[in-house]
Amino acid sequence: MPALPYLGGHTMIIPGVKFATLRLGILTAAVLAQIYLFLRLRQAVRGSRRSEPWKSRVIDAAGAAIVFLFVINGYILFRPIPWVDPPAAIEVALFYPAAVWGLGSIFLALLLVLVQLLVGLGRVAVRLGRGPVTRGSAIAMNPARRRFLQAGVSGLIAGPLVLTGYGATYAAKDYEVCELSLPFGRSLRVVQLSDIHAGIFMTGGEMRRIVDQVVALRPDLFLLTGDYISNSMKFLPGCVEEMARVQARYGTFAIMGNHEHWYGELSEILAIFRQHRITFLLNAHQVIQGDQGFFAVAGIDDLFGHPSLSDALNGLDGAMPTILLSHRPEIFPQAAGQGIPLTLAGHYHGGQIKLSLPGVDLSLAHLTTPYPEGLYRLKGCHLYVNRGIGTTFTPVRLNARPEVTVFHLT
Secondary structure (H helix, E strand, O other), X not given: OOOOOOEOOEOOOOOHHHHHHHHHHHHHHXXXXXXXXXXXXXXXXXXXXXXXXXXXXXXXXXXXHHHHHHHHHHHHHHOOOOOOOOOHHHHHHHHHHHHHHHHHHHHHHHHHHHHHHHHHHHHHHHHHHXXXXXXXXXXXXXXXXXXXHHHHHHHHHHHHHHHHXXXXXXXXXXXXXXXXXXXXXXXXXXXXXXXXXXXXXXXXHHHHHHHHHHHHHOOOEEEEOOOOEOOOHHHHHXXXXXXXXXXXXXXXXXXXXXXXXXXXXXXXXXXXXXXXXXXXXXXXXXXXXXXXXXXXXXXXXXXXXXXXXXXXXXXXOOOOOEEEEOOOHHHHXXXXXXXXXXXXXXXXXXXXXXXXXXOEEEOHXXXXXXXXXXXXXXXXXXXXXXXXXXXXXXXXXXXXXXXXXXEEEO
């Protein structure tokens, strides 16, 4: 969702209107895509040489399938489904096909509109170049060439659905371990996870696989930067229980994300983290004594709450090496102004669906924030924006791999 600036140590900006506009835009595009695809399909079936009863049955079946997939995907998007660890058969037969169709149908409709536009422009160009085309001047197409073109069109049509299917079933699960070495003033191995989004597309088994990897990394610090759930608090206890399996030397620290504000109550969230002995930093900090001296971990609330950098740093020695946790990265200029050597954030999923062109990356995140992913430096301080391990709105990731980040601080 669109990034908003922090104002000093406090912000009172609530991005509800912009988020509602984004949701409405996505829903409108999806509805228009369903209508357009159905009309194109009906036109193609009506133009075939099959019997009228056959045509009617195919059109009815296709319309029913489109409506069914669209309704299921809409329900997944806009209504909580508190089904913890659903059977794999349900995921394969229902949840993933609906989600793949939901996004793939938009891409497919856009592609067909583009093809239709290019064909129309091509016909105009031919007519302008050759003059009026009479019925008797039409040239019969070679049958082999016609079959070749039909196969090409079929492959083109299947492309968006194949791509979104790949993005949901493989690319979204293919996480990588990213390792960075940064100056800090203390020697530490720190592991960050962000944007877990526990739900029907991030099951207990998936989280267990990732936490096993974190445990094997043997971190001194384990840091969680928000958005533990997708759209229901039912998933938070299981998520936190998995995260608590990591026994970092200096502890595990967590902060709020926007999804916790959307779907949860603060008291319940704090109680769950407290139950599993994970320190939750809400505009607060904790000083830790390490082998090489003291350092601090500070954390602020998300924009949907009441983030305050000044409260988080209150009473903290400005010379002490400090890691700041913020779900969104736009706090970085203020953090750097305070001399905080390392700020860790997430929220944007690296764009989640990203198009990389020579010299530029394009995604909703890259168009709405200066900090969509990766490492940034300002005034000798660093910000790292984690791509997260989960997904939101759609289980599809393309060109934005989920990640577990390991920092070797020195």
